[in-house]
Amino acid sequence: SLNVIKRGGRIISISGPPDRAFADAINANWLLKFIIPFLSWSIRNKAKKRDITYSFLFMQPNGHQLYQIADLVEAGKIKPIVDKEYPFSQMNEALQYVNTGR
Numbered sequence: 001s002l003n004v005i006k007r008g009g010r011i012i013s014i015s016g017p018p019d020r021a022f023a024d025a026i027n028a029n030w031l032l033k034f035i036i037p038f039l040s041w042s043i044r045n046k047a048k049k050r051d052i053t054y055s056f057l058f059m060q061p062n063g064h065q066l067y068q069i070a071d072l073v074e075a076g077k078i079k080p081i082v083d084k085e086y087p088f089s090q091m092n093e094a095l096q097y098v099n100t101g102r
Contacts, residue, residue, distance in 0.1 A: 002043075007051040016043055018056045025058065 001011050017040040023033045040056065047054040059065070072078040086094035 002046055002050055002052060005050070005052050010053045010055070011047060012055050012057050013043075014057050014059045016040065016054070016056060018058070019044065019054065022056045022058055 001013075005011055018036050019040045020033070020037045023036040028036065040054065044054045069078070073080060084094075084097060086097075
């Protein structure tokens with residue numbers, strides 16, 4: 001993601017390493033609050049060099065959060081990029097494609 005985000009941009013990851021804000025959000029104990037920022041140090045450091053903000057978002061399976069994301073997409077604040085589309089009957093092919101890192 002760092003290679004496609006413009007300077008001053010923001011990366012919000014649901015699959016990358018957690019950051020300090022995540023530790024605070026889950027009310028982690030003092031040890032985890034100390035350790036967790038080290039997990040995302042590399043990506044945060046690379047992002048900082050490119051003037052990009054990195055943060056981790058812990059997704060929860062709830063409708064309210066999905067509505068919030070849908071509102072952001074509709075407002076144009078999040079621009080999803082669809083690489084390929086597959087019909088449901090080609091689910092295996094779609095998963096194989098995802099497994100290639102796409």
